[in-house]
Amino acid sequence: MNISLTINGKSYSHDVEPRLLLIHFLRDVAGLTGTHMGCETSLCGACTVELNRKAIKSCTMFAVQANGAEIVTVEGLANDGKLDPVQEAFWNEHGLQCGFCTPGMIMASKQIIDRNAAPSEEEIRHGLEGNVCRCTGYQHIVNAVKAAAAGAGK
Amino acid sequence: MATTTTKTETFVGKRIRRREDPRLITGTATYVEDIQMPGMHYAVILRSPHAAARIRSIDTKKAENATGVACVFTGKDTKGVGVVPCGIAMPDLRVPQHNILATDRVYFVGHPVAVVVARDRYLARDAADLIEVDYEVLPAVADPEKALAKGAPAVHPQWPDNIAFTYHQDGGNVDKAFAEADVVAKQRIVSQRLVPMAMETRGVVAEWRGADRQLNLYTSTQIPHLVRTLVAGMLGLEENRMRVIAPEVGGGFGSKLNVYAEEALMGFVSMRIQKPVKWIESRRENFTCTIHGRGHVDYYEIAAKRDGTILGIKLKLIQDVGAYHQLLTPLIPQLSVLMMPGLYNTQNIRADIVGVFTNCVPTDAYRGAGRPEATHGIERMVDILAAELKLDPAEIRLKNFVAKDKFPYSTATGLMYDSGDYSTPLKKALDLVGYVKLRQEQADLRKQGKYMGIGISTYGEICAIGPSPATPAGGWESATVKIEPTGKVTILTGACPHGQGEETTFAQIAADELGVGLDDILVVRGDTAIVQYGIGTFGSRATAVGGTALYYALEDLKAKIKKFGAMLLESDDVTLAGGQVVCNKTGKSKTFQEIAGASYRALKLPPNTEPGLVATRFWEPPNFTFPFGAHIVVTDIDDETGQIQVRRYVAVDDCGNILNPLIVDGQVHGGVAQGLGQALWEQAVYDDNGQLITGELMDYALPRAHLMPWIESHHTCTPSPVNPLGVKGVGEAGTIGCSPAVVNSVVDALSPLGVRHIDMPLTPEKIWKLLAKKN
Numbered sequence: 001m002n003i004s005l006t007i008n009g010k011s012y013s014h015d016v017e018p019r020l021l022l023i024h025f026l027r028d029v030a031g032l033t034g035t036h037m038g039c040e041t042s043l044c045g046a047c048t049v050e051l052n053r054k055a056i057k058s059c060t061m062f063a064v065q066a067n068g069a070e071i072v073t074v075e076g077l078a079n080d081g082k083l084d085p086v087q088e089a090f091w092n093e094h095g096l097q098c099g100f101c102t103p104g105m106i107m108a109s110k111q112i113i114d115r116n117a118a119p120s121e122e123e124i125r126h127g128l129e130g131n132v133c134r135c136t137g138y139q140h141i142v143n144a145v146k147a148a149a150a151g152a153g154k
Numbered sequence: 155m156a157t158t159t160t161k162t163e164t165f166v167g168k169r170i171r172r173r174e175d176p177r178l179i180t181g182t183a184t185y186v187e188d189i190q191m192p193g194m195h196y197a198v199i200l201r202s203p204h205a206a207a208r209i210r211s212i213d214t215k216k217a218e219n220a221t222g223v224a225c226v227f228t229g230k231d232t233k234g235v236g237v238v239p240c241g242i243a244m245p246d247l248r249v250p251q252h253n254i255l256a257t258d259r260v261y262f263v264g265h266p267v268a269v270v271v272a273r274d275r276y277l278a279r280d281a282a283d284l285i286e287v288d289y290e291v292l293p294a295v296a297d298p299e300k301a302l303a304k305g306a307p308a309v310h311p312q313w314p315d316n317i318a319f320t321y322h323q324d325g326g327n328v329d330k331a332f333a334e335a336d337v338v339a340k341q342r343i344v345s346q347r348l349v350p351m352a353m354e355t356r357g358v359v360a361e362w363r364g365a366d367r368q369l370n371l372y373t374s375t376q377i378p379h380l381v382r383t384l385v386a387g388m389l390g391l392e393e394n395r396m397r398v399i400a401p402e403v404g405g406g407f408g409s410k411l412n413v414y415a416e417e418a419l420m421g422f423v424s425m426r427i428q429k430p431v432k433w434i435e436s437r438r439e440n441f442t443c444t445i446h447g448r449g450h451v452d453y454y455e456i457a458a459k460r461d462g463t464i465l466g467i468k469l470k471l472i473q474d475v476g477a478y479h480q481l482l483t484p485l486i487p488q489l490s491v492l493m494m495p496g497l498y499n500t501q502n503i504r505a506d507i508v509g510v511f512t513n514c515v516p517t518d519a520y521r522g523a524g525r526p527e528a529t530h531g532i533e534r535m536v537d538i539l540a541a542e543l544k545l546d547p548a549e550i551r552l553k554n555f556v557a558k559d560k561f562p563y564s565t566a567t568g569l570m571y572d573s574g575d576y577s578t579p580l581k582k583a584l585d586l587v588g589y590v591k592l593r594q595e596q597a598d599l600r601k602q603g604k605y606m607g608i609g610i611s612t613y614g615e616i617c618a619i620g621p622s623p624a625t626p627a628g629g630w631e632s633a634t635v636k637i638e639p640t641g642k643v644t645i646l647t648g649a650c651p652h653g654q655g656e657e658t659t660f661a662q663i664a665a666d667e668l669g670v671g672l673d674d675i676l677v678v679r680g681d682t683a684i685v686q687y688g689i690g691t692f693g694s695r696a697t698a699v700g701g702t703a704l705y706y707a708l709e710d711l712k713a714k715i716k717k718f719g720a721m722l723l724e725s726d727d728v729t730l731a732g733g734q735v736v737c738n739k740t741g742k743s744k745t746f747q748e749i750a751g752a753s754y755r756a757l758k759l760p761p762n763t764e765p766g767l768v769a770t771r772f773w774e775p776p777n778f779t780f781p782f783g784a785h786i787v788v789t790d791i792d793d794e795t796g797q798i799q800v801r802r803y804v805a806v807d808d809c810g811n812i813l814n815p816l817i818v819d820g821q822v823h824g825g826v827a828q829g830l831g832q833a834l835w836e837q838a839v840y841d842d843n844g845q846l847i848t849g850e851l852m853d854y855a856l857p858r859a860h861l862m863p864w865i866e867s868h869h870t871c872t873p874s875p876v877n878p879l880g881v882k883g884v885g886e887a888g889t890i891g892c893s894p895a896v897v898n899s900v901v902d903a904l905s906p907l908g909v910r911h912i913d914m915p916l917t918p919e920k921i922w923k924l925l926a927k928k929n
Contacts, residue, residue, distance in 0.1 A: 019276065033188040034181015036404070038353050039437040043851035046353060074181035087179040091171055094816045097824060098653030099178030100353040100404030106179065121864075128859035132851070134353050134405050135653055137823030137888075138859040 003067040007032065008076025016063045023047045025063035026073060034074040034103045038132070045131030048104035049073045055111035057130075074103035077110075086110050086148040095144035097135035105131050109145045119149055165662040165672060169816040173672065174657040183402040186357035186374050187434050194359075195224055197423060197433040198278040199416065200268040200285050201443065202260035205294035205513035205844020206307065209258055209267070209287060216284040217270055222277035224427050226285065228268045229257035235422050236388035238415050240479035241626040247319045250310050250511075252478045254388070254415040254422070260289070261309060261477035262513050263844055264442030266415055271423055271431055294513035296840035298474040299451055301510045309477060309511035318475045318509035319484050323491050325566030326502035331466030335457035339539045344913040345450040345527040347474060347838035348831075349854055350520045354404020355435035356444055358417055360424035367392075369425065372399045373417050376406045377690035378650055380627055381413055382682045388418040389425070396421075400680035403652030407828070408519035409444050410652075411692040412481045441849045446838050447520020449474030450487065450527045456535040457502075462543055462550040466502030469494055469531065473509045476516035482523075483516050484509055485626060489524025489616065492567045496532035497576045497614045497782060498554040503566040513844040519692065521828050522615070522886045526893060529613045530914075533894030537610075537901065538910060547610050547898065548584055552577050555612075562875075569616065571780045572876050579806035579870045580612050580784040586868060587786045587804045600906055605791035605925075606801075609899025610784065613891040617883030618779040618876065619693030630774040631695065632688045633704035635664065635711055637767035639754040641747035643668065643675045648688015649700030650679045654885060655817040656696050660704055662813055663879070667708040668715075669733035670746060686770055694781070694883025697813065702877040703773035710769035717760040718749045779874040779882040783807035785826075785891040787899040796922030798834060798900055800863035805891065807867070810874045810882035818884050822867045825888020831857045832889075833896035837915050855915075 004013040007030055014029055026032045026049065035058060038046030042057040049058045050072040077084035086109050089095065096102040105128070112119055112127035119127065124145045125138070133141060177183040214226040238252040256267050268285055272278035293307035300306055301316040308314040332338060352374075359372040369391055375381050375398070382398040389396075403410065416433055424431045435444065453470040473487040491505040540550040555576040556563050563571040592608050599606045622629040632648035645660055661675040678684060688700075712730055719735025720728045727738040733746040744752075752758075756765035788802040805822055812818050835855035839848045848854040873880030893914060900916050901909055907928045912920060 017276070024275075027188075032181070033184075036185070036354070037187070037434075038355075039851050041437065041851060044353065044437075074179075078180055083179070090179050091175045094172065094820050096175060096178055097655070097820055098353065098403065098405040099175075099183055100185065100402075102178050103181045122860075125860040125862070132353065132856055132858065134351055134407070134828075134856075135824045136820055137825075137827030137857070137865060138862050139823045139865055140820055142859065 001064050003064055005066050005069050005071060007071045008073060018062065018064050020063045021059060022061040022063045022066050023058040026058060032073050032075050036100055036103060038101065045108060046101050046104040048107040048131065050107055055108050074106055077106070085151045086113065089144040089148035089151065093140050093144040093147055095136065095141045101131060101133045105133060105141060109148065112145060113149045117149060119145065164666045166666050166813050168814065170658060170662060170814055171816065172655050172658045173661055174655065185354055185402045185404055186359055186372050189359045189372055189401070191361060191430040194430045194432055195271050195273055195427065196275040196278045197420060197431050198270050198282045199266050199433065200270065200282045201439070202256065202263060202265040202267055204260060204289055204291050205263050205296065206292040207260050207289035208292060209256060209260065210290055211288045212268060213286040214268060217281040220277065220281040220284055222272040222274055223281045224271045224273065226268060226270050227255070227423065229253060229255040232419065232422055235418055238478070239384050239413055239481060240483065241481045242484045244319060244321065244484060247484055248313055250478055254419045262515050263846055264439065264515060269419060269423060271427060294844035296512050296514050296842060296844040298472050298510040298512055301512050309513055313511065316511045318479070318511050321488060321507040323505045323567065328466045328468060328502040328504040331502035332457045335465050336460040337542055338455055338457045339535060339542055340455045341535060341538055341911050343452045343454060343531050343534055343911070345448040345452065345530055346914055347449040347517065348447045348520055348836050349441055349838050350407045350409035350444065350447055351856060352405030352407055352409055355437060355440040356410065356414065356416065357434040358420040359430060359432045360420035361430040362424040362428060364428055367395050369396045369421050370399065371396065371417065371421055372401055374403050374410055375400045376403070376410045376650060376652060376692055378680055378682050379648065379687050380690060381417060384413045385418050385421060389421050397683040400650055400652065406652055407521040408447065408523055408692060411519050411690065412445060438850060441854065442846050443515060445480050445516055445518035447517060448527060449517040452527070452531050454531055454535050456539055458539055460543065462540070462545045462553050464498050464500045464554045466500055467494060467532070469505045471505060471507045473507060474514065474517055475509045475511050476514045477511060478516050480516040480518040482626060483518050486517065486519055486524045490528040492569055493525045493528035493614065493616055494532060494567060495565055496529060497556060497612055499556045501566045514840050521825065522889045525615045525886065526829065526890045529611065529890050530894045533611045533613065534897060534911065537898045541905065541910065548580065548589065551580060551610065551612050570777055572777055572874050573872050574780060574782055575870065575872050576612060576782055579782065579808055582868060582870060583784040583786045583804050583806040586866065587788065587802055592788060605793055605903040607789045607899040607901070607903025609787045609895045609897065609902055611891050611895035611898060612784045614780055614782040615886060615890050616778045617694035617781055617886070618698030618775055619695045620778045621775055628689055630689065630772050631700040631703045632686050632770065632772045633700060633707045634686055634768065634770040635704065635707040637711060637750050639751055641674070641750040643670060645675065645677045645704060646685040647677060647679050647700050647704065648685055649691050649696040650688060651691045651696045654691060654696055655814065656700065659697055659813045659817060660701060663701055663704055664708055667712065668746065669731060694885040698779050698877055698881045698883045699773065699775050701879055701881065703771045705878055706773055707769040707771040710771065711767055714763065714767060715749055717763055718753050719744050721758065721760045722749065722752055775876060777876045779810065779876050781807065781809045781882040781884065781887055783887060783891055785895040787895040789899040789903055791900065791903050791921060793925050796918035796925060798916060798921065802866070803863045804866045805868065805888065806870060807884065807887045807891070808870045808872050809884035809887060810872060811880035812869065812871070813881065819867050821884045822888045823865050825886060826865050826892045827857045827862060829889040829892020830862070830896060833893040833914050833916060835915050
């Protein structure tokens with residue numbers, strides 16, 4: 001099947017098998033390997049990307065379902081070498097260790113701030129329920145989201 | 155040309171954000187799965203659905219003829235490949251032959267049976283479904299105590315008693331201690347099997363370059379050099395013809411401190427098909443086929459005087475081995491025995507380990523590796539003892555700690571604790587949590603029928619692993635420092651850090667020693683073709699051992715820089731500071747960069763000095779280090795649902811000198827999360843047929859953001875005398891300190907109901923049942 005979609009502002013049009021997962025389209029067809037496969041069952045969130053401005057898990061969606069969609073991946077956040085405030089906050093607050101969950105975590109965090117400019121700690125923690133990090137114990141991630149929200153609100 | 159910045163600013167001890175992060179936060183880091191090569195093929199492994207079965211036949215014809223399939227291999231094809239190695243030698247150790255693919259029998263669910271290689275991952279998976287294996291299912295045993303019972307199915311038919319090894323250790327006079335005791339407390343304590351669950355599953359890319367007789371192996375590992383030595387051996391390759399690259403590694407926690415069948419298998423496949431091949435472990439495979447941690451059943455006895463003085467400890471430790479020994483499997487419970495006295499001054503111990511084969515995936519090192527089990531045991535026993543003697547759990551600990559003036563302290567288990575001050579972190583934690591007030595509050599709540607608990611754990615650990623005689627491979631670590639002609643500094647570390655932040659902390663050490671900026675330094679790791687032989691990152695060792703190797707390499711170079719500086723300044727009286735060599739008499743100076751350039755240009759050399767500024771050191775530590783600390787957990791129990799709410803988590807950790815507090819905090823938080831995971835949620839559950847019923851994230855409960863309490867992380871500082879940096883290690887501290895504090899807290903909360911012990915995980919169901927019995 002032929003699908004056309006926009007990823008990080010760039011148009012892609014490809015013939016794909018109907019069973020091709022969106023994450024494999026992103027990684028193997030578009031060559032954007034920042035989005036990671038962590039569990040294949042939408043339980044860990046490492047594959048989180050933004051699809052039509054909503055955070056979704058790209059491991060349990062077919063590429064054909066994203067036909068016509070606008071997708072943003074972690075590679076699309078920094079602008080002209082300037083990091084997105086959420087990326088910057090993850091860096092400043094040590095919100096990552098091995099980094100494998102980080103792209104999905106950053107995309108989920110962006111969504112939290114997009115929906116709620118001043119999330120409380122509890123709201124942040126609940127917003128991150130679907131994203132697993134095995135390294136940080138989440139505390140520095142919570143700090144990062146708080147810092148990013150505070151910065152964005154300035 | 156960029157110049158090397160010379161600085162008087164120092165970096166060690168500061169909260170400096172990590173230098174490895176830009177690639178990770180932008181999604182541009184390269185993990186194994188991100189590697190693409192022309193002509194690359196994809197492997198899918200067919201695995202046993204049965205825990206125990208004889209393989210009558212395997213028919214691979216349909217799979218071989220399927221679209222896109224290059225080849226299918228079974229155990230018959232890989233007979234020439236060496237066995238998966240066990241790195242531990244001990245008397246009477248029974249080592250089953252661990253082939254990379256099953257031959258005539260399978261021993262656990264997930265046992266690799268065949269490998270399918272195709273040009274596309276989807277096609278490879280399709281073809282794997284076409285392989286027909288005729289199994290004769292056999293009885294299995296998944297519980298180590300059941301496996302020891304008479305008449306249990308034999309995991310390996312040649313050893314009907316299922317005993318994999320035994321180990322005995324005696325210290326002091328334990329019989330006398332128990333004879334003289336006023337009280338002996340006994341308890342069976344389980345440290346359940348856990349799934350390490352690194353976020354990145356394992357993965358391998360093998361690239362055989364036939365014309366060069368060269369195998370490049372990209373693998374998600376904590377130990378690339380050891381993988382090279384051992385996998386080259388399995389494949390019959392000369393070691394210098396093999397290059398192992400650990401690219402970005404997405405977490406290990408011990409699960410990648412190993413040599414796995416798939417690493418050799420992919421090498422074998424690539425050599426056979428003369429093409430690069432990639433295998434990425436699925437999450438289901440990660441649960442069923444990557445090592446598990448813990449898996450203890452411990453029978454403790456602790457002897458004491460009426461005043462709480464601990465006289466001796468006995469331990470019968472049953473270790474669930476699984477079906478095979480992986481690299482370090484039999485070593486892990488021995489670490490528990492070494493750590494068995496904890497922080498307490500008792501010279502009488504007796505331990506008996508029995509390692510038991512079960513039809514499960516092998517156990518091996520998982521964050522803490524033996525020490526969390528030991529700490530859980532001793533810290534639970536001390537609380538049980540305190541309860542029996544009606545003593546305060548803080549008081550009984552303070553009474554029994556090894557005193558501050560007794561270090562270095564020889565333990566009953568043969569260790570020499572390097573330095574310690576055990577009461578200070580406990581007293582600090584008690585102050586921070588407001589212990590006295592909390593006890594009053596608890597008394598008030600109890601009158602209202604409410605359950606609130608205060609749990610203390612004071613832990614010690616064996617870190618900076620370790621002196622070579624005490625480790626299965628070398629226990630040293632290596633570092634090379636290259637100061638390039640432009641004055642830029644490249645550090646090659648053998649420690650292969652993978653998330654622990656040494657690209658930053660090592661740069662901090664070097665920047666301070668050389669007096670240059672952090673941006674002038676690059677830390678390189680994880681490639682055996684670039685980095686000198688090294689051991690790896692595990693056992694909280696990378697900074698304490700690898701950082702020390704770096705420190706000594708820097709000392710060598712500083713001496714050489716001074717020699718060149720003295721020559722250029724024509725003076726013997728010079729000082730190296732702030733990135734310059736200064737003549738103490740004239741005040742004239744030469745910059746770091748001028749000296750580096752002169753050392754390579756070599757127009758003139760100091761006497762007996764070679765050109766260039768490169769130094770390599772392999773540092774052998776004289777001892778382990780022994781961090782310690784106190785964790786206090788306050789819990790509130792919902793008596794209607796059995797839900798445990800962690801109200802406060804106070805951690806006071808002493809890991810010696812701290813190079814970067816931001817990174818140390820992160821290590822403590824992550825460690826605590828894994829400890830809390832074990833205490834409250836996680837458990838690898840096999841049913842009686844050996845099926846892993848918690849074999850996916852849907853069924854295996856992990857700590858998630860909304861479940862984690864706020865961790866109040868504090869420190870005391872007792873530098874280690876073992877290394878010149880005074881560091882001890884902190885990677886495992888949180889995990890080791892955590893679980894007994896949580897269980898002690900919940901048992902304390904429920905003690906009015908007569909509850910004296912609860913095995914982990916403390917699920918709401920378990921707690922609710924305890925509450926329901928009394929209501």
